[in-house]
Amino acid sequence: MISENGKRFLEPGRHLMMGNEAMSEGAISAGLTYFGGYPITPSTEVIEHLARRLPEIGGVCMQMEDELASINSVIGASLVGAKAMTATSGPGLSLMVETISMAANLEIPFVFCDVQRNGPGTGFVTEPHHNDLGLVRFSGNGEFQVIALAPMTCQELFDLTITAFNFAEIYRCPVFILSDAYLGHLHEIVIIPSKEEILERVVNRELPAPEDYVKKFTYFDDISGEIVIPKPPQMGTDYCPGLFIHQPHNYEGLPTPKPMQFIKSIMDKVNKNKDKICLTDKYKLEDAEFVIIAYGLPVRASYRAVDIARNEGIKVGIFRLITVWPFPDEKVKDVVKDAKAIIVPELNYTGVIAEQVERVTKLETPVIKIPQVCEFHHPDDILKVIREVAK
Amino acid sequence: MSDIGRMLKNEQPEHPYVPFSYAGSMFNNFATRFCSGCGYGIIAQLFTRIFEDEHLDPKLFPTVIGIGCYSQMLLLVHYKSQKILALHGRAPAVATGMKMANPRMKPIIFSGDGDSLGIGGNHFIHLCRRNLDCIMLIFNNSIYAMTGGQGAPTTLFGAQSTTTPYKMFENRSDGVELALAAGATYVARTTVAHPRTYMKYFRRALAHKGTSVIEIITPCITYFGRKNLDSLGAEYTGVKGEKMDQGFKMIDWIKRNTVRINQAKFMSEEELFNKYIIGEFRYEPNKPEYSEEYAKIQKIAMGDK
Numbered sequence: 001m002i003s004e005n006g007k008r009f010l011e012p013g014r015h016l017m018m019g020n021e022a023m024s025e026g027a028i029s030a031g032l033t034y035f036g037g038y039p040i041t042p043s044t045e046v047i048e049h050l051a052r053r054l055p056e057i058g059g060v061c062m063q064m065e066d067e068l069a070s071i072n073s074v075i076g077a078s079l080v081g082a083k084a085m086t087a088t089s090g091p092g093l094s095l096m097v098e099t100i101s102m103a104a105n106l107e108i109p110f111v112f113c114d115v116q117r118n119g120p121g122t123g124f125v126t127e128p129h130h131n132d133l134g135l136v137r138f139s140g141n142g143e144f145q146v147i148a149l150a151p152m153t154c155q156e157l158f159d160l161t162i163t164a165f166n167f168a169e170i171y172r173c174p175v176f177i178l179s180d181a182y183l184g185h186l187h188e189i190v191i192i193p194s195k196e197e198i199l200e201r202v203v204n205r206e207l208p209a210p211e212d213y214v215k216k217f218t219y220f221d222d223i224s225g226e227i228v229i230p231k232p233p234q235m236g237t238d239y240c241p242g243l244f245i246h247q248p249h250n251y252e253g254l255p256t257p258k259p260m261q262f263i264k265s266i267m268d269k270v271n272k273n274k275d276k277i278c279l280t281d282k283y284k285l286e287d288a289e290f291v292i293i294a295y296g297l298p299v300r301a302s303y304r305a306v307d308i309a310r311n312e313g314i315k316v317g318i319f320r321l322i323t324v325w326p327f328p329d330e331k332v333k334d335v336v337k338d339a340k341a342i343i344v345p346e347l348n349y350t351g352v353i354a355e356q357v358e359r360v361t362k363l364e365t366p367v368i369k370i371p372q373v374c375e376f377h378h379p380d381d382i383l384k385v386i387r388e389v390a391k
Numbered sequence: 392m393s394d395i396g397r398m399l400k401n402e403q404p405e406h407p408y409v410p411f412s413y414a415g416s417m418f419n420n421f422a423t424r425f426c427s428g429c430g431y432g433i434i435a436q437l438f439t440r441i442f443e444d445e446h447l448d449p450k451l452f453p454t455v456i457g458i459g460c461y462s463q464m465l466l467l468v469h470y471k472s473q474k475i476l477a478l479h480g481r482a483p484a485v486a487t488g489m490k491m492a493n494p495r496m497k498p499i500i501f502s503g504d505g506d507s508l509g510i511g512g513n514h515f516i517h518l519c520r521r522n523l524d525c526i527m528l529i530f531n532n533s534i535y536a537m538t539g540g541q542g543a544p545t546t547l548f549g550a551q552s553t554t555t556p557y558k559m560f561e562n563r564s565d566g567v568e569l570a571l572a573a574g575a576t577y578v579a580r581t582t583v584a585h586p587r588t589y590m591k592y593f594r595r596a597l598a599h600k601g602t603s604v605i606e607i608i609t610p611c612i613t614y615f616g617r618k619n620l621d622s623l624g625a626e627y628t629g630v631k632g633e634k635m636d637q638g639f640k641m642i643d644w645i646k647r648n649t650v651r652i653n654q655a656k657f658m659s660e661e662e663l664f665n666k667y668i669i670g671e672f673r674y675e676p677n678k679p680e681y682s683e684e685y686a687k688i689q690k691i692a693m694g695d696k
Binding site for chain 2: 003005007033034036052055056057058060062064065066068069070072073074075076077078079080081082084098099102235236237240242243244245246
């Protein structure tokens with residue numbers, strides 16, 4: 001239970017905050033009451049901050065014995081009605097995927113902050129590297145759909161964490177926040193909105209009307225055929241299935257001999273709502289001949305590069321993915337239909353999003369990757385590529 | 392019991408000992424899914440009986456079930472109890488989250504020997520260390536039965552299994568010793584051959600505030616009994632026994648192979664080799680409990696001591 005002592009919300013106004021702290025504060029504003037974590041660089045500040053802050057508001061911050069226990073305690077807390085999250089980095093995520101897959105099956109809402117670091121293996125622990133997206137979107141065995149958000153400033157870490165909690169409540173799937181080692185340790189001004197403004201934005205954990213108690217899991221409506229996502233069931237109330245069993249189940253939670261129907265329901269609840277989930281941003285795209293598609297920190301370098309290039313008369317714009325996964329196919333198609341070339345600066349070597357862009361454009365438009373590992377893109381790096389393609 | 396499955400939904404009696412009401416719709420001819428001679432039926436029945444007799448509130452006593460043969464028990468235990476099937480070995484962690492997010496609850500954890508002493512050993516240790524208010528039942532059949540009879544951390548020395556086809560030569564891990572060392576405040580061991588003791592211990596665990604660990608020795612005829620002789624645990628007496636391929640033989644063996652804790656004090660290590668010591672090992676009702684201690688921390692943090 002969140003205490004009403006007024007400590008949940010920070011004083012409205014400007015605060016100098018570290019990225020990890022801004023993320024934690026965003027979570028508390030969204031109604032976080034349970035955090036289970038295990039310290040791992042570069043996400044340690046999250047558990048440190050919450051260990052101090054959560055007891056103040058009547059919440060619980062548990063330092064568990066390992067990552068496996070952290071994520072399992074998070075789903076345990078979420079099952080009894082707490083808004084729960086965990087934070088970790090790449091190696092921790094690899095340990096947690098087992099439970100993420102189970103939570104996806106049981107449609108247990110939770111938020112997962114992945115402060116990405118270099119890999120594979122231990123890697124350089126304090127260097128940023130956007131190499132977890134591949135693991136995030138296929139996290140765990142089995143087929144299910146996740147949502148991944150990629151903030152690029154501390155302000156967005158605050159705001160998007162609230163959005164992430166809302167997505168978790170509404171769509172009942174694992175929601176990831178893809179921060180990274182630089183962003184997590186970046187100190188920036190965060191403008192905290194007023195209590196009323198925050199409360200307006202937050203989707204609370206509520207029980208449905210008693211007549212809706214029968215249907216507890218996502219199902220396709222018999223008449224309209226539309227997908228319906230009921231509110232998350234809570235143990236300790238009457239709105240709870242007799243058993244939570246992670247087998248293909250129907251809307252009552254009972255095992256069903258129709259696994260196809262079940263997989264369809266947990267995939268489609270995200271896929272069919274892409275228009276609401278896929279947040280994007282456009283910058284100088286109206287007449288752009290060259291489109292930069294990026295997410296996270298590389299976007300910030302791209303703004304500068306685009307401004308310089310525009311002064312030189314090169315028509316270039318940025319299409320920013322705020323929601324990285326599910327990939328906004330239609331929106332990207334629409335943006336790149338007149339483009340001569342697409343530039344994808346990514347903080348990794350493979351180009352996970354570049355591959356998706358290539359898939360969407362069916363290789364008709366050239367896609368130029370700008371890989372970078374453990375380091376920021378300098379605007380000049382991007383500018384060089386823009387000038388080359390504009391020749 | 393097999394008739395219950397055929398009943399229609401509206402015909403089902405409001406009786407605590409019947410299986411979960413939808414079982415009939417799932418399996419056309421639903422009976423217990425356990426092998427004949429298995430001890431899990433006894434455990435599930437006794438659990439249901441206690442749940443009903445003690446008038447436990449299903450909303451406050453959620454059941455967290457690990458992975459093993461006993462996972463099927465979720466179809467048999469009290470139909471009103473709220474159950475979650477956790478992942479293999481992770482049940483203590485799930486229970487921790489539940490208890491901390493809603494301190495009024497007292498989770499009951501079902502786990503097996505492979506579940507709590509093998510894959511989930513770490514979670515088990517830390518659950519006991521925290522002294523979190525919950526009940527952990529460890530069903531020890533000394534074999535990985537669901538996957539087909541592989542050697543477990545609890546398999547007796549000299550026993551045969553599919554992964555130890557010649558003989559088991561590893562040291563046995565002891566759930567009770569582990570719980571005692573880790574700091575659980577109520578630790579007991581009993582067997583399915585002693586159902587009244589099991590009920591007594593379970594009732595005491597329900598009243599106890601803190602981590603209660605009860606290990607229950609249970610027979611597995613199909614994968615343990617059929618392959619092993621009933622001279623196991625009696626090597627030093629020179630008995631050359633027969634295969635334990637029927638329920639009563641294995642229950643007999645369990646009875647012969649257990650030693651009461653007050654008897655065990657006077658027995659040598661050789662005499663206790665491969666034996667199970669049963670009884671209450673620790674009962675410390677006054678140790679601080681984790682969620683209560685955390686509530687104190689919350690009060691300090693809120694500033695209204």
